[in-house]
Amino acid sequence: MNKILVCLKRVVDYNVRVRLKPDNTGIVTDGVKMSINPFDEIALEEALRIKESGKADEVITVTIGNEDTQQQIRTGLAMGADRAILVKADQVLDSLAVANIFLSVIKIEQPLLVILGKQAIDDDSNQTGQMLAALWDRPQATFASKVDLSSECVTVTREIDAGLQSIEIDLPAVITTDLRLNEPRYVKLPDIMKAKKKPLEIIDIDSFGNDLTPKIIPKNWSSPKSRSKGIMVDNVDDLIKALKDKDLVG
Amino acid sequence: MFKVLIIAEIDKNVLNTSTSKCVSCAMELGETEIDILIMSDDCSRAATAATNIESVNRVLTIEAKHNAEPLAAVLAPQILEVAKNYDYVFGPSTTFGKDLMPRVAALLNVGQVSDIMEVQSPRSFKRPIYAGNAILTVEVPEGLIVVATVRIASWKEAAKGGNANIQDLNINIDLPAHTRFISLNSEASERPDLQTAKKVISGGRGVGSAANFDLLYKLGTKMGAGVGASRAAVDAGYVPNDMQVGQTGKIIAPDLYVAFGISGAIQHLTGIKDAGTIVAINKDSEAPIFEIADIGLIGDLFEVIEELTQKL
Numbered sequence: 001m002n003k004i005l006v007c008l009k010r011v012v013d014y015n016v017r018v019r020l021k022p023d024n025t026g027i028v029t030d031g032v033k034m035s036i037n038p039f040d041e042i043a044l045e046e047a048l049r050i051k052e053s054g055k056a057d058e059v060i061t062v063t064i065g066n067e068d069t070q071q072q073i074r075t076g077l078a079m080g081a082d083r084a085i086l087v088k089a090d091q092v093l094d095s096l097a098v099a100n101i102f103l104s105v106i107k108i109e110q111p112l113l114v115i116l117g118k119q120a121i122d123d124d125s126n127q128t129g130q131m132l133a134a135l136w137d138r139p140q141a142t143f144a145s146k147v148d149l150s151s152e153c154v155t156v157t158r159e160i161d162a163g164l165q166s167i168e169i170d171l172p173a174v175i176t177t178d179l180r181l182n183e184p185r186y187v188k189l190p191d192i193m194k195a196k197k198k199p200l201e202i203i204d205i206d207s208f209g210n211d212l213t214p215k216i217i218p219k220n221w222s223s224p225k226s227r228s229k230g231i232m233v234d235n236v237d238d239l240i241k242a243l244k245d246k247d248l249v250g
Numbered sequence: 251m252f253k254v255l256i257i258a259e260i261d262k263n264v265l266n267t268s269t270s271k272c273v274s275c276a277m278e279l280g281e282t283e284i285d286i287l288i289m290s291d292d293c294s295r296a297a298t299a300a301t302n303i304e305s306v307n308r309v310l311t312i313e314a315k316h317n318a319e320p321l322a323a324v325l326a327p328q329i330l331e332v333a334k335n336y337d338y339v340f341g342p343s344t345t346f347g348k349d350l351m352p353r354v355a356a357l358l359n360v361g362q363v364s365d366i367m368e369v370q371s372p373r374s375f376k377r378p379i380y381a382g383n384a385i386l387t388v389e390v391p392e393g394l395i396v397v398a399t400v401r402i403a404s405w406k407e408a409a410k411g412g413n414a415n416i417q418d419l420n421i422n423i424d425l426p427a428h429t430r431f432i433s434l435n436s437e438a439s440e441r442p443d444l445q446t447a448k449k450v451i452s453g454g455r456g457v458g459s460a461a462n463f464d465l466l467y468k469l470g471t472k473m474g475a476g477v478g479a480s481r482a483a484v485d486a487g488y489v490p491n492d493m494q495v496g497q498t499g500k501i502i503a504p505d506l507y508v509a510f511g512i513s514g515a516i517q518h519l520t521g522i523k524d525a526g527t528i529v530a531i532n533k534d535s536e537a538p539i540f541e542i543a544d545i546g547l548i549g550d551l552f553e554v555i556e557e558l559t560q561k562l
Binding site: 012014017018020025027068094095096099118119121122123124125126127128129130131132133135136138139140142143145155158159160161162163164165166167168169173178179180185207214215216217218219221222223224227229230231232233235236237239240242243245248250 | 261265296318322323326344345346348349350351352353355356357359360361362363364365374379380381382383384385386387388389390391394406426428429430431432433434435436437449473481484485490491492497498500505506516517521526527528529540541542543544545546547548549554557558561562
């Protein structure tokens, strides 16, 4: 059976303007809208499309976090995932620990393909997929904007600084998604009802026996330097004059 | 004395300036011995350029046919062989470094510090999170190799005038064949590269069409400026992805940034926060970009582009 494993992270919704806690120990998340990391939502959409095209049989989501993540997991099931795994954890984990946990899940599920977002919009690390591919000793195709799956390999178009790169990788493999890969579907009410009956397996993080010692330790949160509000000019001549005063145009 | 290995980024056998910016970051660590690793099918040109960067101790090369294209799965095991003898392994926070460095970190069984914007101490670094809306200081425990990507918009190129030696390395290990390069579709451009240009002008959805972007290209040529775009303009198909500026596109720090018809979503603003002077032209006086612009002009972007093209 061809399985696709999709990793979903719960993050502060992308529309929320984040605020620091007054004591600089983190970001305010109490009462803040939370969502599936948008890149992971794209990953799930891609997995569903591959399944719908007949090239995969089952889409499984995996999430690491506390009970609160069930809200996002149910959304994933409502989008169309067949079943979900929650690796229950209360501690903060770095990307290497997360990759190690996903590897443990891979060893159980034996997926053909693992798809996840290229980065999570909270820590913006952009690491987990690459680390997972390294630990699994399998190919990686990061920043995917097009995925074409055949029986033994995948052709992936990658968005890189120089343009669009196309590579071919053997299966099984890890793919990380970029924004233009697809547009995720909206969840309909009947699907939310159906999702409640779909299987959600809860595994305790300690049962895998991974070394979870943090190798990157978050210490202090602060505000970025803000730019002060500038001036408004009325016309192009004044604009050119202002730029000339700053020696920015000849 | 810290030993630092910097993984060079090479484009068509030319050394990318991001490498020199990584050297600047490494120099902040304190007393260091900095080596640069060049991996390509033809290293000579990039290696010579690297010897010229100040404070560089040695330039190491691994010249091989399989290094012709930068495939992370192929490069990482070779880097592992070299990196074991270093305290730090740095790469640029470009798509090249972002793809490669976490793979290297995982093989070394260490974490990765992404996007170093400031070195606080040899084991403590500042980095942006939440699209630059917060800054996080992270610490790497003693005894672990520090693998990191360097946020290139935060660092200037190191000075020239070095005279490092070049040393060819012979790495004899089995490399995976599971990842194969097919093609690179690059929009050939005579305009300055976005990430190194001193001036950048940029268009949003307001530009309206691919054809209208020609007006920006014309103005860019006149000004000697690179041309970028917002995500909305790329999504609409007006311009290719390599022009996108923002959280998920390119993070840039030109002396002058001029935004035409860009409303200023936080994801875009994070890509331009380090620009010297930001100019915004928008017909909507409520556009959020005016909050951070140094100079704002409310008006029709086509009229402004035309007038600027005439008068500059």
